[in-house]
Amino acid sequence: MSFEKVLVANRGEIACRVLESARALGYRTVAVFSEADAGARHVQLADETVCIGPATAAESYLNVAALLDACRRSGADAVHPGYGFLSENADFAAACAEAGVTFIGPPAEAIRLMGSKRLSKIAMQEAGVPCVPGYQGEDQSDATLIKEAEAVGLPLMIKASAGGGGRGMRVVTETDQIAAQLKSARQEAKSSFGNDELILERAVINPRHVEIQVFGDHHGNVIHLGERDCSVQRRHQKVVEEAPSPAVDEDLRRRMGEAAVNAAKACDYVGAGTVEFLLGADGDFYFLEMNTRLQVEHPVTELVTGQDLVAWQLRVAAGEPLPLTQEQVRLSGHAMEVRLYAEDPARGYLPQTGPVLSWRPATGEGVRIDHGLVDGAEVGSHYDPMLAKIIAFGASRDEARRRLIRAVEDTVLMGLDDNRRFLAAILRHPDFAAGHATTAFIGGPFADDPGLREADTPDALWALAALLLARVGAGDAAGRAGYRNWHSSGVGAQPLVLAQGDQERTLYLTPDGIHGGPDLSLDAVHDDGTLIATLDGVRRRYQWLHQDGIVWLQDGGLRACFEERTHRASGGQQGPGSGQLKAPMDGAVIEVSAAAGDTVKRGQTLAVLEAMKMEHALKADCDGTVDAVTVSAGDQVKRQQLLITVTPTAVTE
Numbered sequence: 001m002s003f004e005k006v007l008v009a010n011r012g013e014i015a016c017r018v019l020e021s022a023r024a025l026g027y028r029t030v031a032v033f034s035e036a037d038a039g040a041r042h043v044q045l046a047d048e049t050v051c052i053g054p055a056t057a058a059e060s061y062l063n064v065a066a067l068l069d070a071c072r073r074s075g076a077d078a079v080h081p082g083y084g085f086l087s088e089n090a091d092f093a094a095a096c097a098e099a100g101v102t103f104i105g106p107p108a109e110a111i112r113l114m115g116s117k118r119l120s121k122i123a124m125q126e127a128g129v130p131c132v133p134g135y136q137g138e139d140q141s142d143a144t145l146i147k148e149a150e151a152v153g154l155p156l157m158i159k160a161s162a163g164g165g166g167r168g169m170r171v172v173t174e175t176d177q178i179a180a181q182l183k184s185a186r187q188e189a190k191s192s193f194g195n196d197e198l199i200l201e202r203a204v205i206n207p208r209h210v211e212i213q214v215f216g217d218h219h220g221n222v223i224h225l226g227e228r229d230c231s232v233q234r235r236h237q238k239v240v241e242e243a244p245s246p247a248v249d250e251d252l253r254r255r256m257g258e259a260a261v262n263a264a265k266a267c268d269y270v271g272a273g274t275v276e277f278l279l280g281a282d283g284d285f286y287f288l289e290m291n292t293r294l295q296v297e298h299p300v301t302e303l304v305t306g307q308d309l310v311a312w313q314l315r316v317a318a319g320e321p322l323p324l325t326q327e328q329v330r331l332s333g334h335a336m337e338v339r340l341y342a343e344d345p346a347r348g349y350l351p352q353t354g355p356v357l358s359w360r361p362a363t364g365e366g367v368r369i370d371h372g373l374v375d376g377a378e379v380g381s382h383y384d385p386m387l388a389k390i391i392a393f394g395a396s397r398d399e400a401r402r403r404l405i406r407a408v409e410d411t412v413l414m415g416l417d418d419n420r421r422f423l424a425a426i427l428r429h430p431d432f433a434a435g436h437a438t439t440a441f442i443g444g445p446f447a448d449d450p451g452l453r454e455a456d457t458p459d460a461l462w463a464l465a466a467l468l469l470a471r472v473g474a475g476d477a478a479g480r481a482g483y484r485n486w487h488s489s490g491v492g493a494q495p496l497v498l499a500q501g502d503q504e505r506t507l508y509l510t511p512d513g514i515h516g517g518p519d520l521s522l523d524a525v526h527d528d529g530t531l532i533a534t535l536d537g538v539r540r541r542y543q544w545l546h547q548d549g550i551v552w553l554q555d556g557g558l559r560a561c562f563e564e565r566t567h568r569a570s571g572g573q574q575g576p577g578s579g580q581l582k583a584p585m586d587g588a589v590i591e592v593s594a595a596a597g598d599t600v601k602r603g604q605t606l607a608v609l610e611a612m613k614m615e616h617a618l619k620a621d622c623d624g625t626v627d628a629v630t631v632s633a634g635d636q637v638k639r640q641q642l643l644i645t646v647t648p649t650a651v652t653e
Helices: 012-024 041-045 064-074 090-098 108-114 117-126 142-152 175-193 250-266 298-305 309-317 397-410 420-428 459-472 475-481
Strands: 005-008 028-034 048-053 078-080 156-160 170-172 198-202 208-216 222-229 240-243 271-279 285-291 334-341 358-360 367-371 386-394 412-414 494-500 503-510 520-525 530-535 538-547 550-555 558-564 580-582 587-592 605-611 614-619 624-629 642-648
Touching: 005 012, 005 064, 012 028, 012 041, 012 309, 012 367, 012 386, 028 041, 028 064, 048 064, 064 090, 078 309, 090 108, 108 117, 108 285, 117 198, 117 250, 117 285, 142 156, 142 175, 142 198, 156 175, 170 175, 175 198, 208 250, 208 285, 208 309, 222 250, 222 298, 240 298, 240 420, 250 271, 250 285, 271 309, 298 309, 298 334, 298 367, 298 386, 334 397, 334 420, 367 397, 386 397, 397 420, 412 538, 412 550, 420 558, 459 494, 459 503, 459 520, 459 530, 459 538, 459 550, 459 558, 605 642
Parallel strands: 005 028, 005 078, 028 048
Antiparallel strands: 156 170, 156 198, 208 222, 208 271, 222 240, 240 334, 271 285, 334 386, 358 412, 367 386, 494 503, 494 558, 520 530, 530 538, 538 550, 550 558, 580 642, 587 605, 605 614, 624 642
């Protein structure tokens, strides 16, 4: 089982994370990349690199033949799959073994068993692991499922057996909904996973999501390294993870840990795995599923145990015994992690695409940031929109939480929108701060939080943008206006037109600041992307970037982008009811349901765009007649590309 060169069959932050540990242990490393990732950070970190295909995941990171060919060409004799992509693909693990390449993960049989919710639940029941009451039988006929659903009772959870990420999952609260929801879940399961098998479970209302990190080796040893609380979720996707759980005491940790170890032993598990449980308010816990790979949230376990879990994976794959026994595992302090996404929570978490103009991850005591970003990178629509993980450690939960808020707000990402403000709002919420958040948190106590709405840009940031443009020059407009060196004996106030999206303002620069504006002065502008300004007598530090007449400003968790339009023709913006349907992001057109000459209504779906694993309906913003359709299904489009033009219906008095 010994190996010398590790190929990482992944991209982004997890590829970087694995490469760092592999290099630290002395292994030679190989990165693979799609054509879209040629300049990515993980490519720069590896000793050798191999291009494995076009941008689409199916032709690159999911292409088993291309990955094994990369092993052959580079001489890699081991593969680390990271998470996502092929990490839980039993056929890939088996193909690696057949090719004589060590798969750094569990045996294919364990992956296959735990990849089926139905079969894994049966195995867990046989191993004595607590499971939610339900049905996981072979008979998948509609009649049997309806009968068993009624026997399980309400509220009912329908799940795709081969599923994940919330796909093929339905909650039923009314008996007359059962048949329709079974049909809907079956169709989605078939479409998403090629398998329409379902299981039924009694829904556990408002539970916590608590998971146990387990590890096994080739010598029959299996231990756990404590729990992680991943209760804060949206659409069944984790948002905040922490270790230890604020709801778990020593006795519960022992009992959940024993159940997780029994689950791993039941499938002869080797390597890193996670057994996920639902924890009810009454303290009862139930097996949910087992993830047969390294988890996104593994850093919080690393911080509270002081262990490198990727190094453990490599050592175990090489045939070494586990570095610790169960009695030697110690938990110390508290760690929290949030996932930085290129998305807009104020617009239904719409994924964002665009260039990374400036990336400056926060630093500080107890702060760790795992990422795969470099300045100049292009965030496209082909892959998951997660960009980085921001993690903080503290002696106490509240210390970790405070450090994490600061790290989230001090991290700088210019060029595209992200979810930092949303994350900081969660961490500050009283329910989360008190440790009371369950899986219902975002849809319940947090549902009306300002962090889910678009923030109003303060007048001070508008004024600061104008002063900054005056200091550094605003492109052609500023050059002609001569803002750089105005003085008290000069002419009167100079107008500067700024726009933020569809909002436009004219500000007037004077020798003393902004005419009629806030009490604001720009004291210093530094080349490192920081500036110092005094607002109402308080000196503060801001982050800035200026490029092509556009200014980005960041004040903690709030960021705003301003375009200088002083000498530009007006009327170029698309307004509500314009009839111009543009792509909100880079993506692939998967459906066009309009043709030239069609009469359409406002709100009618005219096309569907797929980007970052999600489908987005593009709707008419006015009543009218379709004038032109410039795309077809299958086309790749760029952000703000004009797709369909509708001539609005004339309004009669």
